[in-house]
Amino acid sequence: MLNQLLASYRAPPNSFDEMLDASRQPRPHWRTLLEGLGAESPYMMRERIETVQEQVRENGVTYNVYTDSKGIQRPWDLNVLPLILPQDEWTGIEAAVIQRATLMNQILGDVYGDQRMLEEGLLPPELIHGHAGFSRPCHGMQHADGIALHFYAVDLARAPNGQWWVVADRTQAPSGAGYALENRAIIARTFPDLLRDLKVQHLTEFFNTMRDSLAHWGRLCAANGNGGKNGAPLRSSEAPLIVLLTPGPYNETYYEQAYLARYLGLPLVEGGDLTVRNGIVWLKTLSGMQRVHVIMRRVDDDFCDPLELRPDSGLGVAGLTEAARRGNVLIANSLGSSMLESGALLGFLPALCERLLGESLKMPSVATWWCGEPAALEEAIEKLDELIIKPAFPQSRQFPVFGQDLKGAARAAFIAKMRAEPENYVAQEMVRLSQGPVWKGDGLSACAIGLRVYACATPLGYVVMPGGLTRAATGTDARIITMQRGGGSKDTWVQGNEQVATQSLSKRTTTRDDLVRDDTHLSSRMAENLFWFGRSADRCDNIARLLRVTLHLLFNVRPAYRGAEWPTVEALCVYFHLIDIKELDPELAARLALQSQSQGQSQSQTLGQTQSQMQSLVPGAIIKPAAMFSDAQIESTLLRAVISPDVPGLARQQQQLYGIASQLRERLSVDNWRALNRMVPRETSDDHRLSQAEAMTILDDATASLMTMAGFTLDGMTRDLGWRFLSLGRRLERLQFQSVILQRALVMDANGNLDWLLELSDSIVTYRSRYRAQPEWLPVLDLLLLDETNPRSIFFQLDGILKSLRKIAVTYGPCGAERFTPLKEELLALAPETDLYCGNAQLINLLYRMQLASEAVSEQISVQFFSYTDSYQDRTRKA
Structure with missing residues (x-):
């Protein structure tokens, strides 16, 4: 076999x-x-x-x-087969990476310190001072324990003779370690027995060591500037605040950043979540300002501080450089470290290693020439067919060029560019990459691979992750391994006789004073995302149920038997933008546009009202008295609403939900993400016509996934401040939806069938189990309005909203409860036998005012909690 x-x-x-x-x-x-x-x-x-x-x-x-x-x-590309490295080979790689990380740290300290290497001629001054990554404001910056490079990665490639070579150093904000950890988690479920049999070393202790080391240095920073929580000194058992600074959800490795933040238990923050006051960095939270001691950054150097580095950056924090200079915050890696990523340095490393460490470089770099030296330029041009030409500095913004690809006039033009600006180019020997197995189709294939290895600094020296990120050249050009050109990845298995113990630091002991029972690091941005995640999730559910009810009537009930409910359901679809009146009836749309302008409503709101209701709320409405559009028209537009993100409907709302959830990755469990991803719209071609069965299956699956996600919210989240904002968003959205559908149902013909209303409100099973009879108005309205045990009732939403608002008000002051209290009392005052009937103008008006109140409170919450720069305590002091 x-x-x-x-x-x-x-x-x-x-x-x-x-x-x-x-x-x-x-x-x-x-x-x-x-x-x-x-x-x-x-x-x-x-x-x-x-x-x-x-x-x-x-x-x-x-x-x-x-x-x-x-x-x-875009899904991460992970091949099922790992790269396996024996222990003896890994021992040599590990020693070389530790040496190289130590060397890079010393070079970084010297370049921004005494600059002895420049003085002794071991580094050309033009190579350093001409590099855009050389940050002059960072000169003279002091580092705890002399560590400026806290996290280091190196790209390795194996030559045909089996020798490992260094291709590139990653010193600014190395990416991929989180992907390596995720790769292991997934492959471990695929080959659990093999991992045990091959004695594959675990990765988790590496990340624990990294977190503990940063906490150690964070405590040293906390000694500066009275830096505990809210400015108070740290207690001996209190942990410093470490945050992970991200450029945001559109960065290519945002998933990894969120994954690491969740795994390490760190707040994931953006530049706007932080502020610098008197040289100290603070996290703006709803609980007040929290001093930040360590920033694990994934933002490039020049974007970190618009005050001293790049003034047009919206990703950083003004004053961050000054805070680091004062030693009040540890930035990992130190600002200015991108300078070490230049390939131009590789040729100078052997001499620097001898000078700084007193030993030879354990793993050679790929032969590299910096063309800023005249002799190197001429040699590079002479050997052009054997070399790759790369930019020497990041500001060049160009892809590597293979000399063998240059022919004729293109070759001459490129050589001319090299001669005109030689300092901007690095020539590197082309290494024929080693081949590793991948499984394609029904068998094994070979592809070029490279290995990225990671090291983290500790007070006792550098430690190396036992493995790393194996990258596979699965793109169109097998000579290049880059994720941005479609590269793939593999898990990396390092064998060992037994689990190797990493260096440990002294552990702090948590005391009773350190216990936490609320979300003390909840930023306003995160609270806003949680609030809108709750609203968007419930909105998805509402749209899916409305589409399902409407399509059921359309597909399965003949027009003659749809009764009085059909015009009402149709009007609801218009109100929620699922039916495009501009497309189906331009003349009606034009008339309604004029009417809605005079009444301050949208066209869909105007058309979504029935004549009777419009007379009670907005007199003089022009409306078609019966069903508005043909079955064929409605079917076409509703099927598009199910699957096309180009029109309002389920698919678009699912995309919006996914976008909001993407900014909450570190707060959502893996199980929650699985439910969310099962709901993501499947890809279809533009000319695909959705069948009735496919549409109903999509709607059923979406509803089931949303119910699962609601279960995680109710049963899997602690009732902290973040949960309260999520719950508020969900209940406000549901209150608005239920208020709207009940308003329209109440002006429906009294003899209309009410099954659709119970289905839409997810209450039909409860009704049937209680009454075992055809739905009637009194019990239906009692169930949907007053039943405190029904999660879809108006009372249930009001009660939950008021509890959350009052709980938040204890700390943050009034935030809208006063709008709902009289409405709840008015609802309870309704007499069931006389007031709950179809066409009740008082009840319709009450529901309308609840709808308006929910919109107003949503706006109030946004202004009060999501649109400020000062903490709540600062604002109350100013008041």
């Missing part, structure tokens, strides 16, 4: 094969995996691959390729 498995596997003969030796026999550390694969059927492997892909999709693992139409929903 093993020979059969390898029969179709072919790797290029002039590259190192990670899996097979020169005689095409499996290397010892691969044999266990291959024997296991050889014993499995193709069907089982296909199932494993599908499981991995499904896990990636359901976990919401994404990587944003800017040119990809999928945008922030």
Whole structure:
């Protein structure tokens, strides 16, 4: 079986094969995996691959390729087969990476400190001072324990002779470690037995060490400026506040940033969530200002501070550089560290290593020439066919160029550019990348791979993650491994005799005073996202149910039997923009446009009212007295509303929900994400016509997923401040929806069937189990208006809203409860036998005022909590 498995596997003969030796026999550390694969059927492997892909999709693992139409929903590319490294080989890699991280840290400290390497001629001054990444405001900045480089990554490639070479250093804000951790979590579920049998080293302790090390240095920063919570000094057992600074949800690695924040238990913040006061960094939370001691940043150097670095940046924090200079905050990695990523430095590292560390470089860099040196420029031009030409500085903004691809006039033009600005170019020897196995179709294939290895600083030295991110060249050009050009990834297995213990720091002991029972780090941005997540989730549910009720009547009930409910349901679809009146009846739309302008309403609101109701609320409305459009017209527009994000409807609302959820990744559980991703609209071609059965299946699945997500909210979230804003958003949205549909139902013909109303309100099962009879107005309205046990009733929403608003008001002051209290009392004062009947103008008016009140309170909450720069305490002091 093993020979059969390898029969179709072919790797290029002039590259190192990670899996097979020169005689095409499996290397010892691969044999266990291959024997296991050889014993499995193709069907089982296909199932494993599908499981991995499904896990990636359901976990919401994404990587944003800017040119990809999928945008922030582009799935991460993970191949089912890992890269396996034996322990003895890994020991050498680990030692080399520790040495290199130590060297880079010392170079960084010297360049921004005494600059002895420049003085001794080991580094050309023009290479440093001509680099856009050299940040002059950071000169002289002091670092705790002499560590400026807290997190380091290095890209490795293996030459045909098996030698590992360094291709590039990642020192600014290295990405990919979170993806490596996610890769392991997914592959571990696919090959749990193999991980145990091969004694694969775990990754979790590396991240624990990183967090503990940052906390150690954070405590040193806290000693400056009286820096505990709200400015008070830290207690001996109190943890410093570490935050992860992100550029935002449209960054290509935003998923990883959110994943790491959730895994490490750190607040994920954007620049607007932070402020600098008197040289101290603060997190703006609803509970007040919280001092920040450590910033684990994923924002590029020059975007971090619009005051001193890049004035047009909206991603950073004004004054952050000054706070770091004073030693009041630790920034990991230190500002200015992007300078070390220049390939132009690689050729100078051997001498720098001898000078700074007193030893030879353990792992060589790929042969590199900085063309700013005349001799190097001429050698690079002479060997152009064998080299890759890369930008020396990030400001060049150009892709690598393979010399062998340049022909004729293009070659001459490129050489001319090199001669005109030689300092902007680095020439690097082209390494023929090693080949690793990937599973494609029903068998093994080979593709070029590279390895990114990570190290973190500790007070005792650097430690290396036992593994890393293996990247596979699955794009159109196998010479380039880059995620932005469609590259894939693999899990990396490092074998060991037993789990290697990492260096540990002294652990703090949590005391009773440190116990936390609320969300003390909830920023206004995060509270706003939670609020709108609640609203958007319930809005999705409302739209799905309305579409399902309407399409059921359209597909399954003949026009003659639809009765009085059909015009009402149709009007609701117009009100919620599911039927486009401009497209279906331009003449009516034009008349309504004039009318709505005079009445201050939208066209859909005007058309969504019936004649009777408009007379009680907005007199003089012009409305068609019966069904407005043909069945064919309605079917066409509603099917589009189910699946097309180009029109108002379910698909668009699902996209909006996904976008909001993307900014809450670190707060949503994996199970919650799985439910959300099952609901994401499936891709269809533009000319695909949705069938009736497909439409109903989509609506059923969406409703089920939304119910699952609601269950996570009710049963899986602690009732802290964040949950209260989410719950408020959900209840306000539901109150508005229920108020609207009941207003319209109440002006329907008294003999109309009420099944649709109970279905739309998700209350039909309760009604049938209680009354076992055809729905009647009195019990229906009692269930939907006054029943305190019904989660869809008006009373239930009012009661929940008032409880949340009053709870928040204890700390933050009045926030809208006074609008709802008299409405609730008025609702309870209704006499069931006399007031709950179809056509009750008083009840219709009450529902209308509830609708307006919910809109007003939503606006009040937004202004009071989501649109400010000062903390609540600051604002109350000023008042």
